[in-house]
Amino acid sequence: MFNVTRKSIQWGNETLTLESGKVARQADGSVIATMGDTSVMANVTFAKKAKPGQDFFPLTVHYQERYYAAGKIPGGFFKREARPSEKETLTSRLIDRPIRPLFVDGFNHEVLVIVTVLSHDLVNEPDILAMVAVSAALTVSGVPFMGPIGAARVGFSNGEYVLNPDVEDMQNLRNNPDQRLDLVIAGTKDAVMMVESEAYELTEAEMLGAVKFGHDAMQPVIDLIIDFAEEAAKEPFDFQPADYSALYAKVRTAGEAQMRAAFAIKDKQERTNAISAAVSAIKGALSEEDLANENLGASIKKLESAILRGDIINGGARIDGRDTKTVRPIVSETGILPRTHGSALFTRGETQGLVVTTLGTGEDEQMIDALTGNSRSNFLLHYNFPPYSVGEVGRFGPPGRREIGHGKLAWRALQAVLPAGTDFPYTIRLVSEITESNGSSSMATVCGGSLSMMDAGVPLKAPVAGVAMGLILEDDGKYAILTDILGDEDHLGDMDFKVAGTANGITSLQMDIKIAGITPAIMEQALAQAKDGRMHILDEMAKALTQAQAFSQYAPKIETMQIPTDKIREVIGSGGKVIREIVELSGAKVDINDEGIIKIASSDAAAIKRAYDMIYSIVAEPEEGRIYTGKVVKLVDFGAFVNFFGKRDGLVHVSQIANKRLTHPNEILKEGQEVKVKLLGFDDRGKVRLGMKMVDQETGEEVAEKKEESSEA
Structure with missing residues (x-):
C-alpha cells in the first residue's frame, strides 16, 4: 500500500533520517525528518497554473508547533493552538528566507509550505530539522527549485565551535557564560544563503569561522537529500521561464532616460514620485498588447535594477551621492x-x-x-x-x-x-x-x-x-x-x-x-x-550619551533581598494571605521567585522600607541578647506576653518586669502598651524568655540591674 523511501546518516551526535511515501501522499512533496526523538513533517503543494497577471512569487511558509509533540495540553480557555507564537513566526521566516531565492526566475505559481512539529524530545531543536525537511520536500516535489539547501546550528563554547548544541545549552544564553553564540545558517553546496545569529561580542574572525564551520557541517545533509531525491522525487514540473527580452527592449527605449533622471534625485519622496511618473510614461508609450503582457512588471523592475546597479558597479555614485563605504548623516x-x-x-x-x-x-x-x-x-x-x-x-x-x-x-x-x-x-x-x-x-x-x-x-x-x-x-x-x-x-x-x-x-x-x-x-x-x-x-x-544616566523620578525603585527557600511559604502565607497583607500595608509591589529572591518595588522609598522590614521580621530569627521594641498583648498572673519580633511573642516573667517585687503585672503594664525588652533566651520547649528590668524604657539602652527591693521594705 505504501511506497516508502527512507534514508539516514550520522550527523554530529545524532542520526538524521528522512522518510517519504507513507504520510500525506496527496501533497506534491511530503517528508518527515527525524533526529533523536524530534520529528518534523514538511508538506509542499503548488499551483499548476499561475494567476493571470501575477507579477510576483507568492510563496507562503507556515511553521506550527503542536503541544502534543512534547506531551502538553495548550493553556488558555479553549485548550487549542491559536494564533502563531513568536517562535513559530520567526521560524516561518527562517525557512522562507533561504528557499525563496532558489525558485526559478519567472515562476510565479502559488507555493504553500506547511511544517508541523510532530514530536519534540526537548534535546534537538526542531527549527533546523524543519529547514532540512522543507528542503527535501521541495526537492522531491517536482517544483522548479534550484536546491537543495542544508542547515545547521552553530554554538561557540570555550573557543570551540559546536554543531547543533542541545536545547538546554542554548536556553537563556545570557545566563550561560560558557556559550557565546547561537548561529543558524542555511546554504547550498557552494554558497551561504542565510545567517541568523545571537552572539556575545565575537570578533569578525570568530563569526566568519562560525559561518564556514556551519557551511561545511551541512554538506552531508545536502548529499543525503540528493540521495533521497534520486529514489523519491517526482517528475519535474514542466516550466519554461518566459522570454520577455523583446518587451524589455521596448520598455528600455521608452523610459530609460526618464528613469535614469528619476534615480538621480536624492530625496526619497521626490525620487519615488519621479519613478512613478517614469513608469507612467513607459506605459503610455507601449501598445495595448504590451500593456497586457504579464511580464511588464518584471521588465520595468529589470530596467530600474539595471540603472541602479550599473551606476554603482561601474564606479559611479549611489542614489544619494555617497560612495560605497560612507554612512549617512x-x-x-x-x-x-x-x-x-x-x-x-x-x-x-x-x-x-x-x-x-x-x-x-x-x-x-x-x-x-x-x-x-x-x-x-x-x-x-x-x-x-x-x-x-x-x-x-x-x-x-x-x-x-x-x-x-x-x-x-x-x-x-x-x-x-x-x-x-x-x-x-x-x-x-x-x-x-x-x-x-x-x-x-x-x-x-x-x-x-x-x-x-x-x-x-x-x-x-x-x-x-x-x-x-x-x-x-x-x-x-x-x-x-x-x-x-x-x-x-x-x-x-x-x-x-x-x-x-x-x-x-x-x-x-x-x-x-x-x-x-x-x-x-x-x-x-x-x-x-x-x-x-x-x-x-x-x-x-557618543555625542549624545556614553553611559547610563540617573534614574527617572517616574521609574519604580527596586530593592532585592534573599531569603532561605524554606521561608518562602511563610512570606507568601496560606493562599497568598501574608504577601497580600504586606503589599496592602506597605504600598509597595512585592515579587518572590522559587530561589527565594524577593523584589520590592515602589517609587516611594519609605514604602520599600516598610515592606522590607515586614518581610525581614518574618524570615529573620531573633537574636539572644538583643533589645527589641514590642507591644504587650496579654497579661497573666505570672507575667506578660509581648509581641516583639514580627508575629513572634515572648513571655516577660513577673520577676523580669521591674527591679521590685510585683503581685501582678498590671501594677506596671497594660495591654497594648509599648515596651522595650531584651531577649534572654529560650527555654527547654523553645519558648522565648524576655526581660524588661534591665532595659531603660525611655532610651532602650541596657542598664545595670538594681538589687531587688525586699518585700518588707
Missing part, C-alpha cells in the same frame, strides 16, 4: 519625552526611530509557554512600522511577520549587553516607533534602543550600534559592497546583511541573499566594512 538625541523612563530619537539619513524605555517589576515579565516548558523574560522589544513612515496609505493593524522579525533581530543585538538580573532587577520594555524609513530601520532600532536604555539609567555593559550592508554582484564576477543601504538598494540589490555589536565585537548578525549565495571572500570583506561603519556610528552616538 546621523543625529542622536536622548531624553526627548518628559514622562517616560527613557527615550531616544535616532536619525540616520531618511531613517528615523523613536525608541522608548519603560522599567517595570517582576510582575511585568513576559510569560512564555513553549514546547520546552514555561519561562519568563524580563527584556521585551516591540517594533512598530506604521505606513506613514514611508509616506504611504496602507494596512494598519497588529504586528505582522516583518515587525516581529525586525524586533527580534534588535532584541538579539541588545540583550548581550544587558546587566545581570541580580545587579539590575528590572523588567525592561523597549518600544521602537519607526517614524521614517529609507532602509535599515531595524538597525536604527538597535542604535536608538541602546541610547534609550542608557537614558533610562540601565547600566549596559557597552553601547551597541548596527549597520545594514548591501551587495551588487554581476554575472561576470564584479561586485560592490555597500555600507548603510537605502530602501531602493535593498529592494534592487542582492544582499541585506545586518551587523550589530559593540566596539569589542558582534552581538547579532543577519544575512539574506537574493541570489544563489555568496562566497566567503565577499562575506569577509562585508564584515570588515561593517565594522568600520559600526565604529563610526558608535562615535556619532
Whole structure:
C-alpha cells in the first residue's frame, strides 16, 4: 500500500533520517525528518497554473508547533493552538528566507509550505530539522527549485565551535557564560544563503569561522537529500521561464532616460514620485498588447535594477551621492519625552526611530509557554512600522511577520549587553516607533534602543550600534559592497546583511541573499566594512550619551533581598494571605521567585522600607541578647506576653518586669502598651524568655540591674 523511501546518516551526535511515501501522499512533496526523538513533517503543494497577471512569487511558509509533540495540553480557555507564537513566526521566516531565492526566475505559481512539529524530545531543536525537511520536500516535489539547501546550528563554547548544541545549552544564553553564540545558517553546496545569529561580542574572525564551520557541517545533509531525491522525487514540473527580452527592449527605449533622471534625485519622496511618473510614461508609450503582457512588471523592475546597479558597479555614485563605504548623516538625541523612563530619537539619513524605555517589576515579565516548558523574560522589544513612515496609505493593524522579525533581530543585538538580573532587577520594555524609513530601520532600532536604555539609567555593559550592508554582484564576477543601504538598494540589490555589536565585537548578525549565495571572500570583506561603519556610528552616538544616566523620578525603585527557600511559604502565607497583607500595608509591589529572591518595588522609598522590614521580621530569627521594641498583648498572673519580633511573642516573667517585687503585672503594664525588652533566651520547649528590668524604657539602652527591693521594705 505504501511506497516508502527512507534514508539516514550520522550527523554530529545524532542520526538524521528522512522518510517519504507513507504520510500525506496527496501533497506534491511530503517528508518527515527525524533526529533523536524530534520529528518534523514538511508538506509542499503548488499551483499548476499561475494567476493571470501575477507579477510576483507568492510563496507562503507556515511553521506550527503542536503541544502534543512534547506531551502538553495548550493553556488558555479553549485548550487549542491559536494564533502563531513568536517562535513559530520567526521560524516561518527562517525557512522562507533561504528557499525563496532558489525558485526559478519567472515562476510565479502559488507555493504553500506547511511544517508541523510532530514530536519534540526537548534535546534537538526542531527549527533546523524543519529547514532540512522543507528542503527535501521541495526537492522531491517536482517544483522548479534550484536546491537543495542544508542547515545547521552553530554554538561557540570555550573557543570551540559546536554543531547543533542541545536545547538546554542554548536556553537563556545570557545566563550561560560558557556559550557565546547561537548561529543558524542555511546554504547550498557552494554558497551561504542565510545567517541568523545571537552572539556575545565575537570578533569578525570568530563569526566568519562560525559561518564556514556551519557551511561545511551541512554538506552531508545536502548529499543525503540528493540521495533521497534520486529514489523519491517526482517528475519535474514542466516550466519554461518566459522570454520577455523583446518587451524589455521596448520598455528600455521608452523610459530609460526618464528613469535614469528619476534615480538621480536624492530625496526619497521626490525620487519615488519621479519613478512613478517614469513608469507612467513607459506605459503610455507601449501598445495595448504590451500593456497586457504579464511580464511588464518584471521588465520595468529589470530596467530600474539595471540603472541602479550599473551606476554603482561601474564606479559611479549611489542614489544619494555617497560612495560605497560612507554612512549617512546621523543625529542622536536622548531624553526627548518628559514622562517616560527613557527615550531616544535616532536619525540616520531618511531613517528615523523613536525608541522608548519603560522599567517595570517582576510582575511585568513576559510569560512564555513553549514546547520546552514555561519561562519568563524580563527584556521585551516591540517594533512598530506604521505606513506613514514611508509616506504611504496602507494596512494598519497588529504586528505582522516583518515587525516581529525586525524586533527580534534588535532584541538579539541588545540583550548581550544587558546587566545581570541580580545587579539590575528590572523588567525592561523597549518600544521602537519607526517614524521614517529609507532602509535599515531595524538597525536604527538597535542604535536608538541602546541610547534609550542608557537614558533610562540601565547600566549596559557597552553601547551597541548596527549597520545594514548591501551587495551588487554581476554575472561576470564584479561586485560592490555597500555600507548603510537605502530602501531602493535593498529592494534592487542582492544582499541585506545586518551587523550589530559593540566596539569589542558582534552581538547579532543577519544575512539574506537574493541570489544563489555568496562566497566567503565577499562575506569577509562585508564584515570588515561593517565594522568600520559600526565604529563610526558608535562615535556619532557618543555625542549624545556614553553611559547610563540617573534614574527617572517616574521609574519604580527596586530593592532585592534573599531569603532561605524554606521561608518562602511563610512570606507568601496560606493562599497568598501574608504577601497580600504586606503589599496592602506597605504600598509597595512585592515579587518572590522559587530561589527565594524577593523584589520590592515602589517609587516611594519609605514604602520599600516598610515592606522590607515586614518581610525581614518574618524570615529573620531573633537574636539572644538583643533589645527589641514590642507591644504587650496579654497579661497573666505570672507575667506578660509581648509581641516583639514580627508575629513572634515572648513571655516577660513577673520577676523580669521591674527591679521590685510585683503581685501582678498590671501594677506596671497594660495591654497594648509599648515596651522595650531584651531577649534572654529560650527555654527547654523553645519558648522565648524576655526581660524588661534591665532595659531603660525611655532610651532602650541596657542598664545595670538594681538589687531587688525586699518585700518588707
